[in-house]
Amino acid sequence: MKKNGFEDKRLLEAVDHIDKKYISEALGYYDNIEKSVPKRRVGYILSLAACLALLVAAVPLITYLIPRIGVIFGGTAGAGSSDMLSENEENVGEITYSSRDEDMSDRDLIEHVGEVPKEFVDIINKNLFADIQISGGKVIKYADPPYNIEVYDLSGKLLHRIDVQIDEPEFWYYEHKVHSLSDGTYLFFVPYQVTYSSQGENIINDRVVRFDKNGKVIFDIDLDVKASGFEFFAETDDAYILADGSYQRRYCHFIKIDKSGKITKKIEMGGDEYDRLYDVEYVNGTLYALMRNQRLTHKPYETVTVRFDSDLNVIGYSDEEDFPEIKRDAYTFGYMNVSEFFESRFPDKVFEEAEGTIALRHLATAVIEYDDFILLVSEHDTKHYYPLLLMSTPFSFTETVYTAYSFDGNILWRTAVDSTDYEYLARLEAEKEKYDKFAEEYRKKQSTAE
Amino acid sequence: MKDEKIIELFFARDEEAIKETEKKYGALCHHIAENFLCMHEDREECVNDVMLELWNSIPPARPDDLRSYLAEIVRCRSIDRTRANNAWKRGGNVQIVGDELLSAIPDGTELSESYESTRAGAIINELLASLGKEERAVFVMRYWMSESIREIARRTGSSEGKIKMMLMRTRKKLAVMLGKEGFTL
The missing domain is CATH 1.10.10.10 (Winged helix-like DNA-binding domain superfamily/Winged helix DNA-binding domain)
Incomplete structure (x- = not known):
């Protein structure tokens, strides 16, 4: 491509790497800029604080209860909140954990829902578990190099303290991740790094290290990709599926490795827009990947759930018949610029409200198939509002909707929880056991009622 | 107000943090946004978004230099908005x-x-x-x-x-x- 002006975004990205100290130095020439602010702008600016106050007041530390089944979900509105997000008042110990997201918002996100004793709640409240990860029913906390990884069970009991002996770069762009495996070993993800020297550029690709509880390295492989640490992970009977696609990255990467560390399949999806992977789930031989683009428009983000078989072949999309462009784009170059956000797998039936009034638009986030029904988690905008007259960006009240469908697309049951923090719910790790519990408790309720 | 104090307000989840940030750096934010965005409305919305992002990012972030931190976010969001609007204006x-x-x-x-x-x-x-x-x-x-x-x-x-x-x-x-x-x- 010939140089063609600043439309080539790569050059803009080069300027992005200007050292912060030089930026700070240049900004010193703007010390007196305050005086030039028009009064009207000050009015806008001050009103933002009021807007934030409203927003924060409307979304405090929230505990959401789904009354009919007694399962609790929670989320925080702001950043830096406690690691414990919510607690079931009727059943002390039913808590959710969180860890910080690595994107710009740094919001807390739900990572796990489970029962733990009160003692562990106290430990968490003392903030001993900042930056924890929950994986495979274990609480994992790791420190910076030399990587003393501590593994606890959900009662707070220390299971292992592991010193992982690996060569580690001095600087990395993304966080490390640790995933607990079903056989008691661990996968440790090391994101890529780039260094420069007089000899030129040195790139160390993303790596994954498998080690046992004693820290013995089982394999240490170069993934031959520059990703952001492979936050998402699924384990099949004979392989591990690694998935990556973080904030402001154009491509989502999916890599399948066998349990000896051999890469057996590698694909990437993405395109001109920044695409982000929100979650992966492996259920009954199907890998579900929830993706959203990151266009900064005032429209809702565009979301698609891609289904893969266990060999990472794409087998379907959220609604490929009604939105064939999803299929075409994703198959060819993974271009996820979906023109409309999809409503459901069964758009002709599922979002007709039971009352038969109007069809509501939902943004599906997770689709879980059971033997007797399909559970779909979705978001529904209940109301748009403008916090202040001078603000032109609308905010939304939303509810998170859990709906069960028969395989021919009819609603079996639906429950909703008022929620302004849909995004956190979207990140719930869709462990099958959790959804099983959700479904089973509903079945019991129904049986009792009958 | 000194930057350190403003950051403490953010950590205390006190909305005064936003007021003080706007008071001290609002003009700079608008100025940077103005360099990238043609439309007045875009600039206003961009700066509003940036303040919300700042509120959400501090804590846990504790920037050493609040002004540079803010300027980087404004620039980044302005560019994102420009890209989203396909607004690399010829001659701009x-x-x-x-x-x-x-x-x-x-x-x-x-x-x-x-x-x-x-x-x-x-x-x-x-x-x-x-x-x-x-x-x-x-x-x-x-x-x-x-x-x-x-x-x-x-x-x-x-x-x-x-x-x-x-x-x-x-x-x-x-x-x-x-x-x-x-x-x-």
Whole structure:
């Protein structure tokens, strides 16, 4: 491509790497800029604080209860909140954990829902578990190099303290991740790094290290990709599926490795827009990947759930018949610029409200198939509002909707929880056991009622 | 109010933090956004978004330099919004600045697929380290903030001619450094 002006975004990205100290130095020439602010702008600016106050007041530390089944979900509105997000008042110990997201918002996100004793709640409240990860029913906390990884069970009991002996770069762009495996070993993800020297550029690709509880390295492989640490992970009977696609990255990467560390399949999806992977789930031989683009428009983000078989072949999309462009784009170059956000797998039936009034638009986030029904988690905008007259960006009240469908697309049951923090719910790790519990408790309720 | 105090307010989840940030740096935010975004409404919304993002990011972030931290977010969000609106306006300031910087690349050079922005960024930083304080600031104002020549001249107390000359010399140095590195854009 010939140089063609600043439309080539790569050059803009080069300027992005200007050292912060030089930026700070240049900004010193703007010390007196305050005086030039028009009064009207000050009015806008001050009103933002009021807007934030409203927003924060409307979304405090929230505990959401789904009354009919007694399962609790929670989320925080702001950043830096406690690691414990919510607690079931009727059943002390039913808590959710969180860890910080690595994107710009740094919001807390739900990572796990489970029962733990009160003692562990106290430990968490003392903030001993900042930056924890929950994986495979274990609480994992790791420190910076030399990587003393501590593994606890959900009662707070220390299971292992592991010193992982690996060569580690001095600087990395993304966080490390640790995933607990079903056989008691661990996968440790090391994101890529780039260094420069007089000899030129040195790139160390993303790596994954498998080690046992004693820290013995089982394999240490170069993934031959520059990703952001492979936050998402699924384990099949004979392989591990690694998935990556973080904030402001154009491509989502999916890599399948066998349990000896051999890469057996590698694909990437993405395109001109920044695409982000929100979650992966492996259920009954199907890998579900929830993706959203990151266009900064005032429209809702565009979301698609891609289904893969266990060999990472794409087998379907959220609604490929009604939105064939999803299929075409994703198959060819993974271009996820979906023109409309999809409503459901069964758009002709599922979002007709039971009352038969109007069809509501939902943004599906997770689709879980059971033997007797399909559970779909979705978001529904209940109301748009403008916090202040001078603000032109609308905010939304939303509810998170859990709906069960028969395989021919009819609603079996639906429950909703008022929620302004849909995004956190979207990140719930869709462990099958959790959804099983959700479904089973509903079945019991129904049986009792009958 | 000092930056440290403002950051403490953010950590205390006190909305005064936003007021104080706006009071101290609101004008700078608008100014940076103005360099990238043509529409007044876009700029207003962008700065609003930035303040919300700041509220959500501090804590846990504790920036050493709140002004630079804020400026980077404003610039990033302005560029994102420009991209989203497909608004690289022909003849607009951003394109003029970009074309100017590209002139540091020798004629006939092809933009290769193996281009690495981080590598080019490292070379630019090396260049900046070799410059005097004023030259360095002028380069950053022009190419990082997409500032106009007139405004740079006003801020540095120099003539527009001097700024243009300074930038031209800096670009030539950059071209030499890129060439030495065998850099093919």
